[in-house]
Amino acid sequence: MNAFFSEFTPLTAVLIIPAVAAAVLALLPGYWLAARINVLATLATLIAALALLVERPPVGGYLFVDDLNNVFIVLTTFVGLTTAVFSASYIGHELEIGRLTPRHLRFYHAMYQLLMFAMNLALTANNIGLMWVAIEMATLTTVLMVGIYRTHEALEAAWKYFILGSVGIAMALFGTILVYMAAQPVIGEGAEAMVWTTLVARAAGFDPALLNVAFVFLMLGYGTKVGLAPLHAWLPDAHAEGPTPISAVLSGLLLNVALYAVLRFKLLLAANPAALAPGPLMVTMGLGSVIFAGFMLYRRRDIKRMFAYSSIEHMGIITFAFGMGGPLANFAGLLHMVMHSLTKSGIFFAVGHIAQVKGTQKIADIGGLTETHPMLGWGLVLGVVAIAGLPPLGVFMSEFLIITSTFARQPLLAVALVAGLLVAFGALFLRLNSLAFGEPIGSTAPVKASYVPMYIHFGLVLAAGIYLPPTLVVWFQHIAGLLG
Amino acid sequence: MVLILDLITQGAQMLIVLLLAPLLIGYTRKLKARLLRRRGPPIIQPYRDLLRLIRKEVVLADNASWLFRSGPYMIFSATWVAAALVPTFATSLQFSWTADLIAITALIGSSRFFLALVGMDVGTSFGGIGSSREMMFASLAEPAMIMIAFTVALLAGSTQLSVIAHFMLTSAGLRVSLGLALAALVIVALAENARVPVDNPATHLELTMVHEAMVLEYSGRHLAVLEFAAALKLLLYISLIGCIFVPWGLAPVGSGLNAYAVGLASYLGKLAVGGFLLVLFETSIAKMRVFRVPDFLGVALMLGLLGMLLLFVSRSF
């Protein structure tokens, strides 16, 4: 399995740096240094990922980079970096108030890098088996991080996540096996029949029925990770009970990685004319998630759990878009995924500091932030405005494209989607009203927080909403074409 | 030549309405007294009253504002302009096109607007009663008036009074809509001029007053101006009815002096008859409770709307 670590290219660097960093951090005591190394490692990974944009390595038997996963890799490494910066100040505070001990910290940082490694591996894997292993690894690491506070709620959340995740993994594996079985008669036995590039190239000859069954399992298996209703149960608690940087990474990255897997298999089915179109299933689950999450937002009392549900909603939108297909919708879906990652992780940065200041995550015990903590408060307002899909921020552009393009083809679906969005919108602003405005509630002590990551994210979202650089557009359009 | 003649007629009309208005009041009062078996004041009594009021000193409430003092003049002039634009004895007024029927209604509206305001200025309870009731009546009377204007305008194809009058003279047959409009206009006229059964110009029992309540705080020349305005308004409505529904005798454009004489004579006749009918009606009916008035005016509104609907539906097939 280590065969592909032979030579050190940007591609392998993306994997090796986190792996090594994980090993180092596991041994390294002392918070100050560890945090710095954590940031440096993610920075190096990001640089490597950017290098991938410049010159693309040849397609290997186990690893490969193409336009599609390149987007994900860059996004993952970037958010990984900003989150590391944020977590430096966040974890520092946790250490001061003694919620975490230095022993925990070694574990935490090691796991953080391990998670980065797993996600990058899942993204770069050119082998469905390898990808499956990587995603399982990512799941396990996040399980451990979610439970890190050792509170009852944390353990409960971790345990729930673990069990549901395992079942999801099992289903995904079964789907993978089925795909292999479909490929094996055409391609022949051996690893070649699990290699993406080969599979897609020769998918036309596969047994369509087998592919259909496979997709059901894959959709449910990886869909559990994406957090689509009704497989979402682990997601809100895992977000709410874990450390906030992990919530940011979960919402911002891990869900995307799982979605990436689904997309890959959708490509596979799309390449087989006889197979049932995966679109309708994705559209249904996506729409269901949007509406369901929209309603679930109303009764939430925990701020992090609320935004976790909003993540479910947006994953639903993205799945819906990709399910609709077509160059416009795919472009929009891709854009929406990027925008959501940036916005949602930014929101969690804000929420993390807010929860630390107020010493609680209960929405009822937080109020009037724009007065007591303008930077955090307006940051939260900006984030909610963005996530609610209001211009001029980027999420609006993707929603604009999704709705208009859908309405031209499937009016009723578009109307249902709009209804779901509106419901969610109402809930978000209802809570924002009490969080950011009104009489200040709770501690008004000044906070020493790192605003930089948050505002970098929002700044990017804003910029994207106003101006998308043509190169990016061309790139995304090409991918949208690929996704068909 | 025509222009000059028209200018003269316009000027003459302005003076005539000014002169005749108090006379009409005196005439109606006299008639009313007679019908009630009283002798009643002489017909020219209103002129005397006005002069007397003008000579009296003004007693102004302490907190009366500039609006209270300038209000009467605005009310008077608005009413006067409106009255001056209604063809009385000749259709060819130089400035008749300045304001059509709708605009005249609106002019009366502005005078009422200020009347209601000055009623509230001193800050007594009676002024408030008067203003609020007046506006409530108006809120029904004015739309009714507009409906009437629509009905007539749809028939005559114009909202210009002179054109309408000419049309009525020449080519108007008997129309149901016209009947409805007439009935509505009479009701509106009664309400607008604070006559029985809507209001009683002679009363001084506070809680029944509407118009009187608004001018309660006025005295001296201000009161005189307001009384004059009220008289003008009555004249205006009667001549309006005359001009629209019994236009006979109106001197047409560019006709000779004798035509004008005829027009004048017929106008006086119309006033006399109109005043008589008004008095007859007033003496034969009792004042109604304030909150029955809306029903009364609602009838007018409905009649006007009905007349208009009939025309809309019976138009252009």
Next chain:
Amino acid sequence: MNASSLDVAHLLAGSMVLVSFMLLYQDRMFAMLNVFALHAIVLSASVAWQAHIQNAPHLYVPAAIALVLKGIIIPIALHRVVIRLGIHRTIETAVGIGRTMLLGIGLVALSMVVMLKAAAAADPLAREDLAFALSVLLLGLLMMVTRRNAVSQIVGFMSLENGLILAATGALGMPLVVEISVAFSVLVAFIVIGVFLFRIRERFDSVDLQALDEWRGERR
């Protein structure tokens, strides 16, 4: 490969379904653990047979894992757990045994139809195995959702996983099978450790001595 070898593979796979049914049927703890051990042993036999007929020696590794870990170690460990934590010896069911069996039969029928329909193209051996594997998987899941008892849910999960291994080995020349089975062993190990760690007693639904429903997120 000749017909007899097919029959043997078929027989073994089929017997796994049978054992799954026995698992569903059990309502006493230790008996269930024993049946599970049997389940694992049959699995290892089937995997070994696959290794033999596909002459793919690396498949003996998962067979061995199945035999040693799931056939011997884990059942014993779970015995310990049951005794140590004083878990009830009878299994608390959410759905009655009888109806569970009926459901199970329905699931098997479903998986048969789906697979035979689907894998019509694939080669017969694999197709049969696949059908059986799917039913084992579904039965395992069914067991997880119909049993209130933590241990039996673990057992359900593991039988589910056995189904996966069966499918994986059934797929001719599938690579990474070893890695996958190893990975799964890790997973299972995690679960069992979790049981120790969180001292799960009666019910999967909660993770502490006093039934911890109220620790579920955002309780009312």
Next chain:
Amino acid sequence: MTSVVIALWSVAALLGVAVLAVVTLRSSAATLLTYGACLAVSIVILAVALTFLIGAAQPQSTKLPFGLPWIGANFRIDALAAFFLAVANLGGAGASLFAIGYGTHEKAPGRVLPFYAAFLAGLNLVVLADDAFTFLVSWEFMSLSSWALVMAHHRDPENRRAGYLYITMASFGTLSLLLAFGLLAGGSGGYTFADMRGTTAALPGLVLILVLLGAGSKAGLVPLHIWLPLAHPAAPSHVSALMSGVMTKVAVYGFIRIIFDLNGPPAWWWGIIVIPLAGITCVLGVLSALMQHDIKRLLAYHTVENIGIIFIGLGLALAFAANAMPAAAALALTAALFHVFNHCVFKSLLFFGSGAVLTATGERDMEHLGGLIHRMPLTAFAFLTGCVAISALPPLNGFVSEWLTFQAILLSPDVPSWGIKLIVPAVGAMLALSAALAAACFVKAFGVTFLGRPRTPAAEGARETDPASLAAMFAFAALCLIAGIFPGFVIDGLAPVTQSLVGGRMPAQSTIPWLSIVPVAESRSSYNGLLVFSFIAIATLAAVEIIHRFASRSLRRGPAWACGYFDASPAIQYTAGSFAQPIRRVFGDVVFLAREHVDMPPPGDPRPARLTVTLRDLVWETIYDPVTNAVWFTAEKLSYLQFLTIRQFLSVVFGALVSLLFLLMLVMLVWS
């Protein structure tokens, strides 16, 4: 540099001002700086727009590399846009001038200044936008910045509720417009207005409905108006002026742009939808206004009424255009646009006045005011002018546009369609009724606020407001008069707009002798504001002159008489509530299910007698309550899914798997 480029630079400048405001927040000069800059920029855009409109220049468009990558951000000025730019920046300039004085009283300028400039920028961008994306971005940017302004005084829970309602309704409107554009653009994604003009939408009727929902919810059409009377008063007064005077107009612009310009030829039944809606809006708006005693809320409800008047004109224009009557359509459209301008002027003026009163007394509740005409005479005069204008009384501007609307109604019998024939008379009656009620309402507003005697110490101690505010108010008062006596020029200015939209125009007015206006032909109808004004002026002067010649000069001040029982306590004055009581009796129990309950204690009982009046908002009860309840009910029920046990969640997953497999089986069986 073309007009559109100048306009865009000015918008950029406004955005720059917003940033600047954030930077210079600490300094004391921030207020003056921001509003001064806004004033200057608004005047620039106003000048550009006017020159464009008067010069009747050809449409100019430009394209920036922003927004949707493959179409960019398209901007365009044509006659319509120019007119609305003029209106918007007229209001903007006035509000900025007013705010130079008013803004100094602001407690939290940091929550107002940046968003104010941004709001102005948004207003302009909407009018300039020439593709769906840019339009919606600007549209929602406008809502967002104004939402922030509504939330400026966020500690008051009422304001928070208003802001929430507002932003939710705004988002609803935007999404409706989004769907409308989806129809107009079609599947190919032709998002530029140029493409939309070229093609006709799949379902133009549905587009109309969606735009009525979208633009109507922003403009305040019944039943989508509920947010307006809450949100407009909640903002600082100069912002209220902008929201009522300008933002609703921009919404009207959106309606005109999409329906008249992009949506292809109108169908015969469009008018039948729009006209009654507008009529109901008129009457309901003015009646609700009559029931208010918060002066700013009263003004906000009047905005609803005026929007109704404007939409009556638009609906008539649609009906005429659908029946190939371009001249009539031009008349109706001109009436609507004229009223757009008028309402912008006098509604801003009135909100300025209410703002001045608010700063002078700290009161918005008319029941606590009174007698201000003595303490703030100039404000009173300006406010009175606004009242006369909005009550559609000659010779001011409000009357002219309403008169034109009446003239348009008088042309409608020639429309062949029966629906129109039956609806228009009723709507005409509604219009007349609402005009009369408006007069009543503003007698109440001015009378209770400015006349009579002060009801509270706050009103007692009021002082005249600052010169900047007064300058703004008097400028707009002057505009009311000028537009009222020279309407011909405004109408001629609107000619290119109607020409481009309905292919017709009203006869040229400025050439007519005596500057009177003639909608169709002089034999039909004409009105001359100038002469009416001069007649009234002359008559007044003459009367004053003559009377004073004969009359006695002597004048004595004394206590008011009031039939002898004059009581010193100002509590006996008629209040806003008592003034409206007769009208409430007449209309209220139908429209609001008004109930009066008198609690009259028996003789000897020292309790005060108490009259309680209950009004019910039927629109809210019949439409919004059910929706909110449904949402909360669903949320409540679904929320149980948060509390399942792991096993139950597993069963859900299991169920999903099995059912999907079953479905797949069925599909495959059917397939083979």
